[in-house]
Amino acid sequence: MAAPQAIATRRPRLAHAMLQSAPLLLSLAMLAASIVVYCAIYLASQHRLPGGFELTSTVNNTMPLAMAAVGQSFVVLTRGIDLSVGGIIDLTNAVAAVAIHDSPASMVGWSLAILAIGALLGLVNGLLVAVGRLQPILVTLATLSIFQGIAIRVLPQPGGAIPDAYGAVLANVDAPISLIYVALLVLGWRVFRRTRLGVSIFAIGNDEPAAAANGIDVRRTKIAAYVLSGTFSAAAGLFLAAAATAGDATTGNSYTLTSIVAIVLGGVSLFGGRGSAVGGIAGAFVTSMIVNILFFSHIDPLYQNFYEGLFLVLAVTAAAGIGHYFRRRA
Amino acid sequence: MSLAESAGAGQPVPAIEGVGISRAFGGVRAVQDASFAALAGEVHALVGENGAGKSTLIKILGGRIRPDAGQVRVRGAAVLLNSPHDAHRLGAWTVFQELTLLPAMTVAENLLLGREPRGRLGLIDRRAMERDGEAMLAGLGIHHIDPLALVQDLPLAERQIVEIVRAITQDPSILFLDEPTSSLMEREVAWLFGQIRRLRAAGTAIVFTSHRWNEIVSIADRITVCRGGTNVGTFTEIGEDEAVTLMTGRRVGSQYPPRPPAPAGETALAVRNLSGEGVHDVSLELRKGEILGIGGLAGHGHRELFFMLFGAQQPTGGEIRLDGKPVRIASPRAAVRTGSGIALVPEDRKTEGLLLAMSVRDNMSLTILSRIASVGVIRQATEQRLCRGIMEMLKVRAAGLASPVGALSGGNQQKVLLGRWLLADCRTLLLYDVTRGVDAATKHEIYELMTRLAGEGRSIMFYSSDAEELAHQAHRVLVLREGRIAAELDGTGLTAEDIVAAAMRDRAA
Ligand SMILES: Nc1ncnc2c1ncn2[C@@H]1O[C@H](COP(=O)(O)OP(=O)(O)OP(=O)(O)O)[C@@H](O)[C@H]1O
Ligand SMILES: [Mg+2]
Numbered sequence: 001m002a003a004p005q006a007i008a009t010r011r012p013r014l015a016h017a018m019l020q021s022a023p024l025l026l027s028l029a030m031l032a033a034s035i036v037v038y039c040a041i042y043l044a045s046q047h048r049l050p051g052g053f054e055l056t057s058t059v060n061n062t063m064p065l066a067m068a069a070v071g072q073s074f075v076v077l078t079r080g081i082d083l084s085v086g087g088i089i090d091l092t093n094a095v096a097a098v099a100i101h102d103s104p105a106s107m108v109g110w111s112l113a114i115l116a117i118g119a120l121l122g123l124v125n126g127l128l129v130a131v132g133r134l135q136p137i138l139v140t141l142a143t144l145s146i147f148q149g150i151a152i153r154v155l156p157q158p159g160g161a162i163p164d165a166y167g168a169v170l171a172n173v174d175a176p177i178s179l180i181y182v183a184l185l186v187l188g189w190r191v192f193r194r195t196r197l198g199v200s201i202f203a204i205g206n207d208e209p210a211a212a213a214n215g216i217d218v219r220r221t222k223i224a225a226y227v228l229s230g231t232f233s234a235a236a237g238l239f240l241a242a243a244a245t246a247g248d249a250t251t252g253n254s255y256t257l258t259s260i261v262a263i264v265l266g267g268v269s270l271f272g273g274r275g276s277a278v279g280g281i282a283g284a285f286v287t288s289m290i291v292n293i294l295f296f297s298h299i300d301p302l303y304q305n306f307y308e309g310l311f312l313v314l315a316v317t318a319a320a321g322i323g324h325y326f327r328r329r330a
Numbered sequence: 331m332s333l334a335e336s337a338g339a340g341q342p343v344p345a346i347e348g349v350g351i352s353r354a355f356g357g358v359r360a361v362q363d364a365s366f367a368a369l370a371g372e373v374h375a376l377v378g379e380n381g382a383g384k385s386t387l388i389k390i391l392g393g394r395i396r397p398d399a400g401q402v403r404v405r406g407a408a409v410l411l412n413s414p415h416d417a418h419r420l421g422a423w424t425v426f427q428e429l430t431l432l433p434a435m436t437v438a439e440n441l442l443l444g445r446e447p448r449g450r451l452g453l454i455d456r457r458a459m460e461r462d463g464e465a466m467l468a469g470l471g472i473h474h475i476d477p478l479a480l481v482q483d484l485p486l487a488e489r490q491i492v493e494i495v496r497a498i499t500q501d502p503s504i505l506f507l508d509e510p511t512s513s514l515m516e517r518e519v520a521w522l523f524g525q526i527r528r529l530r531a532a533g534t535a536i537v538f539t540s541h542r543w544n545e546i547v548s549i550a551d552r553i554t555v556c557r558g559g560t561n562v563g564t565f566t567e568i569g570e571d572e573a574v575t576l577m578t579g580r581r582v583g584s585q586y587p588p589r590p591p592a593p594a595g596e597t598a599l600a601v602r603n604l605s606g607e608g609v610h611d612v613s614l615e616l617r618k619g620e621i622l623g624i625g626g627l628a629g630h631g632h633r634e635l636f637f638m639l640f641g642a643q644q645p646t647g648g649e650i651r652l653d654g655k656p657v658r659i660a661s662p663r664a665a666v667r668t669g670s671g672i673a674l675v676p677e678d679r680k681t682e683g684l685l686l687a688m689s690v691r692d693n694m695s696l697t698i699l700s701r702i703a704s705v706g707v708i709r710q711a712t713e714q715r716l717c718r719g720i721m722e723m724l725k726v727r728a729a730g731l732a733s734p735v736g737a738l739s740g741g742n743q744q745k746v747l748l749g750r751w752l753l754a755d756c757r758t759l760l761l762y763d764v765t766r767g768v769d770a771a772t773k774h775e776i777y778e779l780m781t782r783l784a785g786e787g788r789s790i791m792f793y794s795s796d797a798e799e800l801a802h803q804a805h806r807v808l809v810l811r812e813g814r815i816a817a818e819l820d821g822t823g824l825t826a827e828d829i830v831a832a833a834m835r836d837r838a839a
Contacts, residue, residue: 010476010479013460099643193454199454202434202435203432203435206432210430211432213394213424214444216443217415273434274434
């Protein structure tokens with residue numbers, strides 16, 4: 001049987017892997033660069049290098065955003081967007097503040113219950129998007145307000161008391177045990193990529209009609225993505241509560257935007273189907289480093305937002321430029 | 331395996347059958363009371379003009395869309411196909427006309443989608459996936475496609491092959507191939523036909539569509555002709571002229587129009603020592619009024635050459651002169667505006683040319699908006715008139731100028747794209763496989779149009795995956811091999827075999 005023309009120019013496996021995960025590698029490089037800059041500025045202003053305390057507090061401060069970014073990744077990879085992330089964090093954080101008591105049963109039981117609440121809120125989004133065939137941006141903008149409203153209802157004033165033991169587990173101030181959670185997230189993501197759901201999420205983000213033509217259940221996959229997003233946002237709410245040892249029904253608001261920023265910094269394409277939640281985690285840490293850098297460069301707090309924006313634009317432009325350069329060389 | 335068990339009076343039960351199928355999209359009746367049956371162990375060709383409803387019928391039988399009326403039967407039993415998945419379970423697999431590979435995923439991932447090898451804990455085993463993907467390709471005699479490459483980085487012909495491999499490695503008992511050869515070269519078509527014959531011998535029912543009559547003749551056991559959404563006859567033996575008459579309801583010459591005499595005129599486009607990704611040291615001249623054919627096997631730099639001349643890819647060396655003046659074509663926008671204008675009709679209309687969600691009118695007038703606008707506002711009457719004129723000239727079959735291009739049949743989409751550049755009135759036309767997926771009658775119209783445009787003094791550079799077409803249409807044919815010009819062939823008396831021979835000849839020989 002005549003075979004088609006054979007022109008064998010194969011790239012080795014490593015080259016393929018490098019090229020195909022270029023956005024992820026770039027985000028990791030960006031993280032490394034921001035850590036170097038941070039250390040330099042810290043050294044200049046404090047005359048020593050940052051140590052264990054700084055590491056612990058940075059990781060603890062970043063955990064909620066890392067969780068939210070992972071959640072956001074699931075949805076954005078399907079080519080959707082979840083603006084209700086902030087609302088889910090508000091609501092779950094408020095519930096945590098009023099519900100969790102100082103007993104192991106309460107802490108474990110309520111943590112699971114709150115994750116389930118997050119999943120349920122995500123399910124609402126998922127059903128409206130996948131079954132109701134509504135635009136994700138509209139659906140989640142609406143549910144954002146709704147969830148925020150309920151959160152205020154649950155906890156009108158910031159307060160409540162989170163047991164110290166709870167904080168010691170999720171946001172320990174003495175040792176960077178939160179690094180364990182980061183490792184678990186990365187590991188979990190790698191496992192997830194090797195599941196049917198993982199493949200389906202990427203497939204529908206790639207090309208929804210094509211995925212459907214390949215027998216992928218588009219509806220169920222989308223619903224699952226929003227449920228996962230809700231669950232991870234709830235986890236973010238728990239981490240926030242643990243770090244603050246109290247609740248605040250507006251604490252999550254900023255996370256809608258920052259979770260999107262984090263995943264974009266992490267190389268996840270807003271057009272779906274391309275990227276990795278690990279990049280989103282790296283992006284979350286880059287955002288934290290930028291805040292740290294600004295703090296130690298003694299910038300007038302009034303201009304903090306201005307510089308944050310400036311850094312972000314620079315970072316994204318640099319990443320895009322470098323990525324473009326390598327793609328042309330490849 | 332023999333034909334399916336006989337039912338009653340010696341009639342074999344078809345492997346798959348559609349009875350009285352109808353389906354409308356908005357006001358367009360794509361398929362209307364069509365009946366079609368394919369037997370186990372036969373290759374059944376479905377032929378018809380662009381928009382005749384072939385793809386719609388295949389999508390219905392393949393579970394991709396649901397009929398408004400009618401019944402689908404698989405091996406005699408009525409079935410309800412709610413998704414391609416349902417069809418897959420019954421052993422029916424489809425290679426759709428508009429490919430359904432996932433672009434940002436690897437070849438292996440695409441090949442094994444939905445049947446990934448599992449390792450520990452039921453997780454997908456990526457190494458095994460690579461291995462299986464490689465084995466699938468190699469088992470079918472394909473060694474030049476890297477299972478680790480992303481599908482989006484493959485040329486269209488290779489994507490088509492991957493899509494075919496994915497379907498035929500499912501052990502289908504029913505296989506639909508909707509224009510699988512439209513982007514393939516002779517050699518790849520021969521490979522595909524080898525596979526089809528093998529499956530046929532194993533008892534698979536194969537439904538095949540193509541606009542190339544020689545392919546139909548060489549592979550089909552039976553031929554069903556469609557017109558206007560319905561089947562108008564099934565034959566075991568039918569001549570091309572007769573079939574085309576049935577398809578169109580009128581007599582159409584299937585011959586190529588006479589070639590106008592080769593022009594001796596001035597040079598419109600001159601390329602000297604052009605090099606860059608995929609293209610090495612290419613020099614050529616395109617005269618005014620000339621149709622210059624570019625031939626050769628897919629993946630040998632044609633695409634890159636066309637993209638460079640259109641400014642969609644930058645050369646690393648060499649010179650391009652337009653009407654004697656050196657030009658740098660930095661972008662497609664520049665190409666359209668440079669001197670007398672260079673236009674490109676690209677290969678993959680789905681991703682490189684059309685805005686599928688926008689209307690036929692918007693797609694056509696895209697490049698002339700500034701010309702038909704007064705103080706920035708588009709003069710709608712002018713736009714309407716120009717677009718309607720082109721639509722009539724090219725016989726675009728659509729509900730109207732306002733219907734979205736994505737809703738048109740493949741061939742009609744191609745016409746819209748061609749129409750855009752005719753409206754833009756570019757003097758140099760780079761046509762990259764423009765007759766891909768275009769029916770016989772329309773092909774004939776396009777040939778005539780090319781001849782006419784050349785007669786008006788326009789220059790046409792024309793790549794085709796169909797060597798036959800190049801041999802008949804072009805004044806001269808340049809054959810590219812590994813990015814270099816391997817041969818220059820004069821058009822008079824040229825045959826497809828000459829072109830193929832020049833493309834395949836080893837450098838040593
Ligand atoms: N999704 C859709 N929405 C609206 N109209 C559609 C849609 N799909 C097909 N049509 C219309 O149905 C008719 C039949 O299209 P179909 O794609 O089946 O033709 P075809 O015979 O496969 O043509 P070709 O040879 O060009 O591929 C066309 O007029 C087309 O415009
Ligand atoms: Mg078709």
